[in-house]
Amino acid sequence: MKLNVKAGDITKQDVDAIVINLFEGVSKPEGATKSVNESINDTITSLIESGEIRGKAGELTLIHTQDSIKPKRVLVAGLGPKEKFDQDVIRAISGSIVRFLNSKRIKTYATMLHGEGIGSIKPGIAARSIAEGTILGAYKFRTHKSEKVKQYIDQVTVLAVDDANIDSIQHGVDEGVTIATSVSLARDLVNQPANYMTPSDLVDIATEICDGTDLELQVLDESRMKQLKMGALLGVAKGSVVPPKMIIIKYSGDPKNLDNNIGLIGKGITFDSGGISIKPSGGMAAMKGDMAGAASVISAMKAIAALKPKINVTVIAAATENMPGGNAQKPGDVVVAMDGTTIEVDNTDAEGRLVLSDAVSYGVQLGLTRIVDVATLTGAIEIALGKVTTGAFSNNSELVNQVIKAGKEAGEKIWELPTFDEYRELYKSDIADLKNVGGRQAGSITGAMFIGEFAKEVAWVHLDIASTSTSPKTSGLLTRGATGIPVRTLIYLVLALSKG
Ligand code: BES
Numbered sequence: 001m002k003l004n005v006k007a008g009d010i011t012k013q014d015v016d017a018i019v020i021n022l023f024e025g026v027s028k029p030e031g032a033t034k035s036v037n038e039s040i041n042d043t044i045t046s047l048i049e050s051g052e053i054r055g056k057a058g059e060l061t062l063i064h065t066q067d068s069i070k071p072k073r074v075l076v077a078g079l080g081p082k083e084k085f086d087q088d089v090i091r092a093i094s095g096s097i098v099r100f101l102n103s104k105r106i107k108t109y110a111t112m113l114h115g116e117g118i119g120s121i122k123p124g125i126a127a128r129s130i131a132e133g134t135i136l137g138a139y140k141f142r143t144h145k146s147e148k149v150k151q152y153i154d155q156v157t158v159l160a161v162d163d164a165n166i167d168s169i170q171h172g173v174d175e176g177v178t179i180a181t182s183v184s185l186a187r188d189l190v191n192q193p194a195n196y197m198t199p200s201d202l203v204d205i206a207t208e209i210c211d212g213t214d215l216e217l218q219v220l221d222e223s224r225m226k227q228l229k230m231g232a233l234l235g236v237a238k239g240s241v242v243p244p245k246m247i248i249i250k251y252s253g254d255p256k257n258l259d260n261n262i263g264l265i266g267k268g269i270t271f272d273s274g275g276i277s278i279k280p281s282g283g284m285a286a287m288k289g290d291m292a293g294a295a296s297v298i299s300a301m302k303a304i305a306a307l308k309p310k311i312n313v314t315v316i317a318a319a320t321e322n323m324p325g326g327n328a329q330k331p332g333d334v335v336v337a338m339d340g341t342t343i344e345v346d347n348t349d350a351e352g353r354l355v356l357s358d359a360v361s362y363g364v365q366l367g368l369t370r371i372v373d374v375a376t377l378t379g380a381i382e383i384a385l386g387k388v389t390t391g392a393f394s395n396n397s398e399l400v401n402q403v404i405k406a407g408k409e410a411g412e413k414i415w416e417l418p419t420f421d422e423y424r425e426l427y428k429s430d431i432a433d434l435k436n437v438g439g440r441q442a443g444s445i446t447g448a449m450f451i452g453e454f455a456k457e458v459a460w461v462h463l464d465i466a467s468t469s470t471s472p473k474t475s476g477l478l479t480r481g482a483t484g485i486p487v488r489t490l491i492y493l494v495l496a497l498s499k500g
Protein backbone atom coordinates (compact mmCIF):
# COMPACT_ATOMS: atom_id res chain seq x y z
CA MET A 1 0.00 0.00 0.00
CA LYS A 2 1.37 3.38 -1.04
CA LEU A 3 0.38 6.76 0.36
CA ASN A 4 0.79 9.84 -1.78
CA VAL A 5 -0.04 13.51 -1.47
CA LYS A 6 -1.69 15.72 -4.07
CA ALA A 7 -3.59 18.98 -4.40
CA GLY A 8 -6.75 19.24 -6.46
CA ASP A 9 -10.49 18.92 -6.81
CA ILE A 10 -11.64 15.74 -5.06
CA THR A 11 -14.54 15.16 -7.49
CA LYS A 12 -12.11 14.92 -10.43
CA GLN A 13 -9.77 12.22 -9.09
CA ASP A 14 -9.14 9.07 -11.07
CA VAL A 15 -9.70 6.66 -8.16
CA ASP A 16 -12.18 3.93 -7.19
CA ALA A 17 -13.54 5.94 -4.26
CA ILE A 18 -13.27 9.33 -2.63
CA VAL A 19 -13.57 9.86 1.10
CA ILE A 20 -15.16 12.92 2.67
CA ASN A 21 -16.29 13.57 6.21
CA LEU A 22 -19.09 14.97 8.32
CA PHE A 23 -19.30 16.13 11.92
CA GLU A 24 -22.22 14.96 14.04
CA GLY A 25 -25.25 17.22 13.86
CA VAL A 26 -24.19 19.11 10.71
CA SER A 27 -27.07 19.43 8.22
CA LYS A 28 -25.39 21.81 5.76
CA PRO A 29 -21.90 20.48 5.02
CA GLU A 30 -19.10 22.81 3.96
CA GLY A 31 -15.78 22.52 2.14
CA ALA A 32 -15.02 19.32 0.23
CA THR A 33 -18.15 17.60 1.52
CA LYS A 34 -20.28 20.47 0.23
CA SER A 35 -18.74 20.41 -3.23
CA VAL A 36 -19.07 16.63 -3.49
CA ASN A 37 -22.69 16.84 -2.34
CA GLU A 38 -23.49 19.39 -5.04
CA SER A 39 -21.87 17.32 -7.75
CA ILE A 40 -23.86 14.19 -6.84
CA ASN A 41 -27.32 15.81 -6.85
CA ASP A 42 -27.47 16.59 -3.12
CA THR A 43 -27.48 12.90 -2.22
CA ILE A 44 -25.58 13.56 1.00
CA THR A 45 -27.93 16.25 2.27
CA SER A 46 -30.94 14.04 1.43
CA LEU A 47 -29.39 11.19 3.42
CA ILE A 48 -28.77 13.61 6.30
CA GLU A 49 -32.40 14.75 6.17
CA SER A 50 -33.71 11.19 6.17
CA GLY A 51 -31.50 10.39 9.17
CA GLU A 52 -29.38 7.78 7.42
CA ILE A 53 -26.24 9.90 7.78
CA ARG A 54 -25.77 11.43 11.21
CA GLY A 55 -22.01 12.02 11.37
CA LYS A 56 -21.58 9.72 14.39
CA ALA A 57 -17.94 8.84 15.08
CA GLY A 58 -17.02 5.82 12.98
CA GLU A 59 -20.20 5.92 10.83
CA LEU A 60 -19.40 4.98 7.22
CA THR A 61 -21.86 5.47 4.35
CA LEU A 62 -21.00 4.32 0.85
CA ILE A 63 -22.73 6.13 -2.02
CA HIS A 64 -22.53 4.98 -5.65
CA THR A 65 -22.20 7.99 -7.91
CA GLN A 66 -23.72 6.49 -11.12
CA ASP A 67 -21.46 8.49 -13.44
CA SER A 68 -22.38 11.88 -11.97
CA ILE A 69 -18.65 12.32 -11.19
CA LYS A 70 -15.49 10.45 -12.17
CA PRO A 71 -14.99 8.45 -8.95
CA LYS A 72 -17.58 5.66 -8.82
CA ARG A 73 -18.03 5.82 -5.07
CA VAL A 74 -18.17 8.40 -2.30
CA LEU A 75 -17.58 7.31 1.27
CA VAL A 76 -18.95 9.65 3.92
CA ALA A 77 -17.10 9.19 7.20
CA GLY A 78 -18.62 10.40 10.47
CA LEU A 79 -16.23 12.30 12.74
CA GLY A 80 -18.48 12.58 15.81
CA PRO A 81 -19.03 15.83 17.70
CA LYS A 82 -16.80 18.80 16.80
CA GLU A 83 -15.86 19.35 20.47
CA LYS A 84 -14.32 15.88 20.73
CA PHE A 85 -12.39 16.10 17.46
CA ASP A 86 -8.63 15.58 17.71
CA GLN A 87 -5.83 13.74 15.92
CA ASP A 88 -6.85 10.46 17.49
CA VAL A 89 -10.32 10.72 15.93
CA ILE A 90 -8.52 11.06 12.58
CA ARG A 91 -6.38 7.99 13.28
CA ALA A 92 -9.37 5.87 14.28
CA ILE A 93 -11.57 6.86 11.35
CA SER A 94 -8.67 6.38 8.91
CA GLY A 95 -8.23 2.83 10.23
CA SER A 96 -11.95 2.06 9.84
CA ILE A 97 -11.99 3.55 6.32
CA VAL A 98 -9.13 1.47 4.97
CA ARG A 99 -10.63 -1.77 6.34
CA PHE A 100 -14.08 -0.91 5.00
CA LEU A 101 -12.88 -0.06 1.50
CA ASN A 102 -10.60 -3.09 1.46
CA SER A 103 -13.64 -5.27 2.22
CA LYS A 104 -15.25 -3.78 -0.94
CA ARG A 105 -12.19 -4.91 -2.91
CA ILE A 106 -11.34 -1.39 -3.95
CA LYS A 107 -7.80 -0.66 -5.14
CA THR A 108 -7.43 3.12 -4.93
CA TYR A 109 -9.02 5.96 -3.02
CA ALA A 110 -8.43 9.61 -2.31
CA THR A 111 -9.30 11.15 1.03
CA MET A 112 -9.78 14.75 1.96
CA LEU A 113 -7.52 15.98 4.72
CA HIS A 114 -9.72 15.47 7.80
CA GLY A 115 -9.48 18.44 10.10
CA GLU A 116 -8.64 20.89 7.35
CA GLY A 117 -10.64 24.04 7.86
CA ILE A 118 -11.22 23.59 11.57
CA GLY A 119 -8.20 25.48 12.79
CA SER A 120 -7.26 23.32 15.79
CA ILE A 121 -5.40 20.68 13.80
CA LYS A 122 -2.48 21.70 11.62
CA PRO A 123 -2.38 20.18 8.12
CA GLY A 124 0.91 18.34 8.81
CA ILE A 125 -0.49 16.76 11.98
CA ALA A 126 -3.74 15.79 10.27
CA ALA A 127 -1.76 14.20 7.43
CA ARG A 128 0.45 12.30 9.89
CA SER A 129 -2.65 11.00 11.67
CA ILE A 130 -4.21 9.80 8.42
CA ALA A 131 -0.99 7.95 7.53
CA GLU A 132 -0.72 6.33 10.97
CA GLY A 133 -4.38 5.33 11.07
CA THR A 134 -4.44 3.99 7.52
CA ILE A 135 -1.34 1.81 7.82
CA LEU A 136 -2.22 0.51 11.29
CA GLY A 137 -5.86 -0.08 10.42
CA ALA A 138 -4.81 -2.15 7.41
CA TYR A 139 -2.34 -4.20 9.47
CA LYS A 140 -2.74 -7.98 9.44
CA PHE A 141 -0.42 -10.70 10.69
CA ARG A 142 -0.37 -13.03 7.70
CA THR A 143 2.94 -14.82 8.13
CA HIS A 144 1.68 -18.31 8.96
CA LYS A 145 -1.46 -18.48 6.78
CA SER A 146 -1.13 -20.79 3.77
CA GLU A 147 -3.75 -18.75 1.98
CA LYS A 148 -2.61 -15.17 2.21
CA VAL A 149 -5.37 -12.73 3.14
CA LYS A 150 -5.45 -10.32 0.28
CA GLN A 151 -4.79 -6.64 0.62
CA TYR A 152 -6.79 -5.03 -2.18
CA ILE A 153 -6.00 -1.38 -1.50
CA ASP A 154 -2.74 -0.43 -3.13
CA GLN A 155 -2.92 3.36 -3.29
CA VAL A 156 -4.24 5.99 -0.92
CA THR A 157 -4.07 9.66 -1.90
CA VAL A 158 -4.20 12.38 0.73
CA LEU A 159 -5.75 15.31 -1.05
CA ALA A 160 -5.17 18.95 -0.21
CA VAL A 161 -7.52 21.64 -1.53
CA ASP A 162 -4.62 23.67 -2.92
CA ASP A 163 -0.81 23.83 -2.95
CA ALA A 164 -0.53 26.11 0.07
CA ASN A 165 0.35 23.46 2.69
CA ILE A 166 1.53 20.70 0.41
CA ASP A 167 5.06 20.50 1.89
CA SER A 168 3.90 20.16 5.47
CA ILE A 169 1.28 17.61 4.40
CA GLN A 170 3.92 15.55 2.59
CA HIS A 171 6.21 15.80 5.61
CA GLY A 172 3.35 14.69 7.89
CA VAL A 173 2.54 11.69 5.70
CA ASP A 174 6.22 10.68 5.58
CA GLU A 175 6.54 10.92 9.36
CA GLY A 176 3.30 8.98 9.83
CA VAL A 177 4.49 6.22 7.51
CA THR A 178 7.79 5.94 9.40
CA ILE A 179 6.04 5.79 12.76
CA ALA A 180 3.33 3.34 11.68
CA THR A 181 5.90 1.06 10.04
CA SER A 182 7.71 0.83 13.38
CA VAL A 183 4.46 0.08 15.19
CA SER A 184 3.67 -2.65 12.63
CA LEU A 185 7.09 -4.17 13.25
CA ALA A 186 6.40 -4.28 17.01
CA ARG A 187 3.03 -5.94 16.30
CA ASP A 188 4.72 -8.55 14.12
CA LEU A 189 7.27 -9.38 16.81
CA VAL A 190 4.58 -9.74 19.48
CA ASN A 191 2.21 -11.76 17.28
CA GLN A 192 4.99 -14.11 16.24
CA PRO A 193 4.85 -17.40 18.18
CA ALA A 194 7.61 -18.15 20.65
CA ASN A 195 9.18 -20.85 18.44
CA TYR A 196 9.82 -18.13 15.85
CA MET A 197 10.77 -15.40 18.29
CA THR A 198 13.52 -16.58 20.62
CA PRO A 199 16.16 -14.25 22.10
CA SER A 200 18.42 -15.04 19.10
CA ASP A 201 15.59 -14.21 16.71
CA LEU A 202 15.27 -10.84 18.44
CA VAL A 203 19.00 -10.34 17.92
CA ASP A 204 18.52 -11.03 14.19
CA ILE A 205 15.74 -8.42 14.02
CA ALA A 206 17.92 -5.87 15.83
CA THR A 207 20.77 -6.63 13.42
CA GLU A 208 18.50 -6.02 10.41
CA ILE A 209 17.32 -2.72 11.88
CA CYS A 210 20.86 -1.49 12.51
CA ASP A 211 22.36 -2.63 9.20
CA GLY A 212 23.08 0.29 6.92
CA THR A 213 22.20 2.91 9.56
CA ASP A 214 24.17 4.94 12.14
CA LEU A 215 22.79 2.72 14.90
CA GLU A 216 25.37 0.86 16.94
CA LEU A 217 24.44 -2.67 18.01
CA GLN A 218 25.97 -4.63 20.82
CA VAL A 219 24.80 -8.02 22.07
CA LEU A 220 25.77 -9.40 25.46
CA ASP A 221 25.81 -13.20 25.51
CA GLU A 222 25.59 -15.48 28.52
CA SER A 223 29.31 -15.49 29.28
CA ARG A 224 29.49 -11.69 29.19
CA MET A 225 26.45 -11.54 31.49
CA LYS A 226 28.29 -13.83 33.90
CA GLN A 227 31.33 -11.52 33.83
CA LEU A 228 29.03 -8.58 34.56
CA LYS A 229 27.43 -10.58 37.43
CA MET A 230 23.87 -10.26 36.09
CA GLY A 231 22.65 -12.89 38.54
CA ALA A 232 18.99 -11.87 38.46
CA LEU A 233 18.67 -12.17 34.67
CA LEU A 234 20.78 -15.35 34.56
CA GLY A 235 18.63 -16.93 37.27
CA VAL A 236 15.57 -16.60 35.03
CA ALA A 237 17.45 -17.91 31.98
CA LYS A 238 18.62 -21.08 33.81
CA GLY A 239 15.35 -22.93 33.24
CA SER A 240 15.59 -22.74 29.45
CA VAL A 241 17.83 -24.41 26.90
CA VAL A 242 17.93 -21.32 24.69
CA PRO A 243 20.59 -18.79 25.68
CA PRO A 244 19.60 -15.30 26.92
CA LYS A 245 20.67 -12.17 25.07
CA MET A 246 20.95 -8.56 26.14
CA ILE A 247 20.49 -6.36 23.10
CA ILE A 248 21.89 -2.82 23.25
CA ILE A 249 21.32 -0.32 20.45
CA LYS A 250 22.77 3.18 20.54
CA TYR A 251 21.65 6.20 18.56
CA SER A 252 23.87 9.28 18.85
CA GLY A 253 21.81 12.28 17.80
CA ASP A 254 23.65 14.75 20.05
CA PRO A 255 27.20 13.44 20.37
CA LYS A 256 28.51 16.73 21.84
CA ASN A 257 26.11 16.56 24.80
CA LEU A 258 26.42 13.04 26.13
CA ASP A 259 24.12 13.83 29.06
CA ASN A 260 21.30 14.70 26.68
CA ASN A 261 20.23 11.07 26.67
CA ILE A 262 17.43 8.67 27.40
CA GLY A 263 17.39 4.90 27.84
CA LEU A 264 14.48 2.81 26.61
CA ILE A 265 14.59 -0.56 28.36
CA GLY A 266 12.28 -3.45 27.45
CA LYS A 267 11.26 -6.74 29.06
CA GLY A 268 11.96 -9.43 26.50
CA ILE A 269 10.60 -12.70 27.90
CA THR A 270 10.09 -14.53 24.61
CA PHE A 271 7.92 -17.08 26.44
CA ASP A 272 6.76 -16.92 30.06
CA SER A 273 5.66 -20.35 31.27
CA GLY A 274 5.99 -19.06 34.82
CA GLY A 275 9.00 -21.29 35.43
CA ILE A 276 8.70 -23.71 38.39
CA SER A 277 5.85 -21.49 39.67
CA ILE A 278 4.19 -22.64 36.46
CA LYS A 279 1.16 -20.84 35.04
CA PRO A 280 -2.17 -22.60 34.45
CA SER A 281 -2.34 -23.98 30.88
CA GLY A 282 -5.46 -22.01 29.89
CA GLY A 283 -4.31 -18.84 28.18
CA MET A 284 -0.64 -19.68 28.53
CA ALA A 285 -0.17 -19.27 24.76
CA ALA A 286 -0.64 -15.53 25.22
CA MET A 287 2.72 -15.52 27.00
CA LYS A 288 4.44 -15.53 23.59
CA GLY A 289 3.78 -11.80 23.86
CA ASP A 290 5.74 -11.32 27.08
CA MET A 291 8.47 -9.66 25.02
CA ALA A 292 6.21 -6.75 23.98
CA GLY A 293 8.33 -4.31 25.99
CA ALA A 294 11.50 -5.35 24.15
CA ALA A 295 9.62 -5.31 20.83
CA SER A 296 8.43 -1.77 21.49
CA VAL A 297 11.81 -0.29 22.38
CA ILE A 298 13.58 -2.01 19.47
CA SER A 299 10.86 -0.95 17.02
CA ALA A 300 10.80 2.64 18.30
CA MET A 301 14.53 2.81 17.59
CA LYS A 302 13.88 2.00 13.92
CA ALA A 303 11.77 5.17 13.62
CA ILE A 304 14.16 7.23 15.76
CA ALA A 305 17.06 6.36 13.43
CA ALA A 306 14.97 7.54 10.47
CA LEU A 307 13.64 10.72 12.11
CA LYS A 308 17.09 11.73 13.45
CA PRO A 309 16.17 13.77 16.56
CA LYS A 310 18.90 15.72 18.38
CA ILE A 311 19.23 13.48 21.45
CA ASN A 312 21.15 10.33 22.37
CA VAL A 313 19.01 7.21 22.77
CA THR A 314 20.05 3.85 24.15
CA VAL A 315 17.79 0.84 23.83
CA ILE A 316 18.32 -2.15 26.11
CA ALA A 317 16.28 -5.30 25.57
CA ALA A 318 16.66 -8.09 28.12
CA ALA A 319 15.70 -11.28 26.27
CA THR A 320 15.27 -14.77 27.68
CA GLU A 321 12.67 -17.49 28.03
CA ASN A 322 11.20 -18.27 31.47
CA MET A 323 10.98 -22.07 31.52
CA PRO A 324 10.79 -24.81 34.18
CA GLY A 325 13.72 -26.91 32.89
CA GLY A 326 15.71 -29.24 35.15
CA ASN A 327 18.19 -26.52 35.92
CA ALA A 328 15.53 -23.89 36.59
CA GLN A 329 15.74 -21.64 39.62
CA LYS A 330 13.37 -22.64 42.40
CA PRO A 331 11.01 -20.67 44.59
CA GLY A 332 13.03 -19.60 47.62
CA ASP A 333 16.34 -19.36 45.76
CA VAL A 334 18.43 -16.27 46.40
CA VAL A 335 20.15 -14.54 43.46
CA VAL A 336 22.58 -11.64 43.45
CA ALA A 337 21.77 -8.86 40.99
CA MET A 338 24.41 -6.95 39.02
CA ASP A 339 24.47 -4.08 41.54
CA GLY A 340 25.00 -6.50 44.45
CA THR A 341 21.41 -6.50 45.73
CA THR A 342 20.39 -9.95 47.00
CA ILE A 343 16.93 -11.10 45.92
CA GLU A 344 14.82 -13.92 47.28
CA VAL A 345 12.94 -15.45 44.35
CA ASP A 346 9.65 -16.16 46.08
CA ASN A 347 7.80 -16.80 42.82
CA THR A 348 9.60 -17.67 39.59
CA ASP A 349 6.68 -16.21 37.60
CA ALA A 350 7.61 -12.70 38.74
CA GLU A 351 10.57 -12.88 36.34
CA GLY A 352 10.10 -9.56 34.53
CA ARG A 353 11.33 -7.48 37.45
CA LEU A 354 14.33 -9.81 37.79
CA VAL A 355 15.55 -9.40 34.21
CA LEU A 356 14.76 -5.69 34.28
CA SER A 357 16.68 -5.12 37.51
CA ASP A 358 19.90 -6.11 35.73
CA ALA A 359 18.98 -4.28 32.53
CA VAL A 360 18.30 -1.09 34.51
CA SER A 361 21.55 -1.46 36.50
CA TYR A 362 23.39 -1.84 33.20
CA GLY A 363 21.70 1.32 31.90
CA VAL A 364 22.63 3.27 35.05
CA GLN A 365 26.22 2.13 34.64
CA LEU A 366 26.21 3.38 31.04
CA GLY A 367 25.45 6.87 32.36
CA LEU A 368 21.83 7.19 31.28
CA THR A 369 20.25 10.34 32.73
CA ARG A 370 16.65 9.23 32.04
CA ILE A 371 15.22 5.73 31.85
CA VAL A 372 11.84 4.56 30.58
CA ASP A 373 11.28 0.83 31.03
CA VAL A 374 8.47 -0.95 29.24
CA ALA A 375 7.15 -4.30 30.41
CA THR A 376 4.23 -6.71 30.35
CA LEU A 377 4.85 -6.89 34.07
CA THR A 378 1.68 -7.73 35.98
CA GLY A 379 -1.76 -9.24 35.46
CA ALA A 380 -2.88 -6.86 38.21
CA ILE A 381 -2.61 -3.84 35.92
CA GLU A 382 -5.59 -5.11 33.95
CA ILE A 383 -7.62 -5.23 37.16
CA ALA A 384 -6.64 -1.62 37.93
CA LEU A 385 -6.90 0.01 34.49
CA GLY A 386 -8.58 -2.49 32.17
CA LYS A 387 -7.50 -2.83 28.53
CA VAL A 388 -7.79 0.91 27.94
CA THR A 389 -4.89 2.45 29.81
CA THR A 390 -1.21 1.75 30.36
CA GLY A 391 0.00 2.19 33.95
CA ALA A 392 2.91 4.55 34.64
CA PHE A 393 5.11 4.56 37.75
CA SER A 394 7.95 6.92 38.43
CA ASN A 395 10.45 8.56 40.76
CA ASN A 396 10.41 11.82 38.77
CA SER A 397 7.32 13.93 38.15
CA GLU A 398 8.84 15.89 35.24
CA LEU A 399 9.72 12.80 33.23
CA VAL A 400 6.46 10.97 33.93
CA ASN A 401 4.47 14.02 32.87
CA GLN A 402 6.46 14.18 29.65
CA VAL A 403 5.70 10.50 29.02
CA ILE A 404 1.98 10.96 29.72
CA LYS A 405 1.86 14.01 27.43
CA ALA A 406 3.61 12.11 24.63
CA GLY A 407 1.07 9.32 25.11
CA LYS A 408 -1.78 11.77 24.81
CA GLU A 409 -0.43 13.10 21.53
CA ALA A 410 0.22 9.58 20.31
CA GLY A 411 -3.30 8.44 21.15
CA GLU A 412 -2.03 5.96 23.75
CA LYS A 413 -3.66 6.47 27.15
CA ILE A 414 -1.35 6.41 30.16
CA TRP A 415 -2.21 7.00 33.83
CA GLU A 416 0.17 7.37 36.75
CA LEU A 417 -0.10 5.18 39.84
CA PRO A 418 1.68 5.95 43.11
CA THR A 419 5.10 4.80 44.31
CA PHE A 420 4.90 5.84 47.97
CA ASP A 421 7.72 4.63 50.24
CA GLU A 422 5.25 2.75 52.45
CA TYR A 423 4.81 0.11 49.71
CA ARG A 424 8.49 -0.88 50.02
CA GLU A 425 7.67 -2.88 53.16
CA LEU A 426 5.69 -5.29 50.98
CA TYR A 427 8.70 -6.62 49.08
CA LYS A 428 11.27 -6.83 51.87
CA SER A 429 12.62 -10.34 52.40
CA ASP A 430 13.36 -12.09 55.72
CA ILE A 431 16.60 -13.53 54.38
CA ALA A 432 17.72 -11.26 51.51
CA ASP A 433 17.60 -7.54 50.67
CA LEU A 434 14.44 -7.84 48.57
CA LYS A 435 11.99 -10.50 47.47
CA ASN A 436 10.52 -10.55 44.01
CA VAL A 437 6.85 -10.55 45.03
CA GLY A 438 4.95 -8.21 47.28
CA GLY A 439 1.83 -10.24 48.02
CA ARG A 440 -1.76 -9.65 46.99
CA GLN A 441 -1.91 -5.92 47.67
CA ALA A 442 -0.88 -3.32 45.08
CA GLY A 443 0.70 -5.94 42.79
CA SER A 444 1.49 -3.59 39.93
CA ILE A 445 2.96 -0.98 42.27
CA THR A 446 5.29 -3.35 44.11
CA GLY A 447 6.42 -4.84 40.78
CA ALA A 448 7.17 -1.39 39.43
CA MET A 449 8.90 -0.17 42.60
CA PHE A 450 11.09 -3.27 42.67
CA ILE A 451 12.47 -2.23 39.28
CA GLY A 452 12.74 1.40 40.46
CA GLU A 453 15.11 0.32 43.26
CA PHE A 454 17.74 -0.36 40.60
CA ALA A 455 17.33 3.02 38.86
CA LYS A 456 18.82 4.61 42.01
CA GLU A 457 18.94 8.42 41.51
CA VAL A 458 18.29 8.33 37.76
CA ALA A 459 14.97 9.79 36.57
CA TRP A 460 12.89 6.70 35.83
CA VAL A 461 9.47 5.80 34.48
CA HIS A 462 8.04 2.29 34.24
CA LEU A 463 5.19 1.51 31.84
CA ASP A 464 3.18 -1.64 32.60
CA ILE A 465 1.70 -2.74 29.27
CA ALA A 466 0.53 -6.22 30.34
CA SER A 467 -3.07 -5.31 29.46
CA THR A 468 -2.57 -2.81 26.61
CA SER A 469 0.00 -4.67 24.48
CA THR A 470 -2.77 -6.82 22.98
CA SER A 471 -6.32 -6.11 21.89
CA PRO A 472 -9.18 -8.64 21.87
CA LYS A 473 -10.90 -6.84 19.00
CA THR A 474 -10.35 -4.97 15.75
CA SER A 475 -11.51 -1.36 15.94
CA GLY A 476 -10.18 1.97 14.65
CA LEU A 477 -6.44 1.64 14.22
CA LEU A 478 -6.24 -1.45 16.42
CA THR A 479 -6.39 -4.94 14.99
CA ARG A 480 -7.03 -8.08 17.04
CA GLY A 481 -3.77 -9.28 18.60
CA ALA A 482 -0.75 -7.09 19.23
CA THR A 483 -1.33 -3.32 19.46
CA GLY A 484 2.25 -2.07 19.19
CA ILE A 485 1.69 0.02 22.34
CA PRO A 486 3.66 2.10 23.42
CA VAL A 487 5.87 2.50 20.32
CA ARG A 488 4.18 5.75 19.29
CA THR A 489 4.47 7.20 22.80
CA LEU A 490 8.20 6.40 22.88
CA ILE A 491 8.80 8.01 19.48
CA TYR A 492 6.74 11.12 20.33
CA LEU A 493 8.53 11.34 23.68
CA VAL A 494 11.99 11.22 22.13
CA LEU A 495 10.98 13.81 19.51
CA ALA A 496 9.58 16.11 22.22
CA LEU A 497 12.66 15.74 24.47
CA SER A 498 14.96 16.45 21.51
CA LYS A 499 13.24 19.79 21.02
CA GLY A 500 14.15 20.76 24.61
N1 BES B 1 4.15 -11.88 32.13
C1 BES B 1 3.42 -11.87 33.34
C2 BES B 1 2.38 -10.74 33.41
C3 BES B 1 1.27 -10.78 32.40
C4 BES B 1 0.02 -11.24 32.75
C5 BES B 1 1.45 -10.29 31.12
C6 BES B 1 -1.01 -11.24 31.83
C7 BES B 1 0.43 -10.30 30.19
C8 BES B 1 -0.80 -10.77 30.54
C9 BES B 1 4.35 -11.72 34.53
O1 BES B 1 5.62 -12.24 34.36
C10 BES B 1 3.73 -12.45 35.67
O2 BES B 1 3.56 -13.62 35.57
N2 BES B 1 3.39 -11.70 36.72
C11 BES B 1 2.78 -12.25 37.85
C12 BES B 1 3.42 -11.62 39.07
C13 BES B 1 3.07 -12.28 40.36
C14 BES B 1 3.65 -13.68 40.43
C15 BES B 1 3.62 -11.43 41.47
C16 BES B 1 1.30 -11.94 37.81
O3 BES B 1 0.91 -10.87 37.37
O4 BES B 1 0.51 -12.80 38.22
Ligand code: ZN
Pocket residue numbers: 272274322348349350351352
Ligand atom coordinates in the same frame (compact mmCIF):
# COMPACT_ATOMS: atom_id res chain seq x y z
ZN1 ZN C 1 5.75 -14.33 34.80
Ligand code: ZN
Pocket residue numbers: 269272290349351352376377
Ligand atom coordinates in the same frame (compact mmCIF):
# COMPACT_ATOMS: atom_id res chain seq x y z
ZN1 ZN D 1 6.29 -12.30 32.37
